[in-house]
Amino acid sequence: MSNSIVGALLFVGGYALGRVSKTLDIARETRARWTPNPNIDDADIEAAIRAKTKIEAIKLYRQRTGAGLKEAKQAVEAIAQRINVRL
Secondary structure, eight states, rough: OOHHHHHHHHHHHHHHHHHHHHHHHHHHHHHHHHHOTTTHHHHHHHHHTTTTTTTHHHHHHHHHHOOOHHHHHHHHHHHHHHOOOOO
């Protein structure tokens, strides 16, 4: 194998390894950002729902529980239905 091919393979391998490392760092930061925060209560979430700010309500729910996006969306929609608010 020629030196230029080996060099190219090492370059591509290093680039790929760097991308994987960066992706893992982003995943760790995302998990840390959504660590449950018990200081947010149900009233805060319900207030955001009543104000029809669905995205804010989902964000608050995620911050309070550490839930994923899909789970938080479903929970906020269920809360809205329970308190009879149409989002």
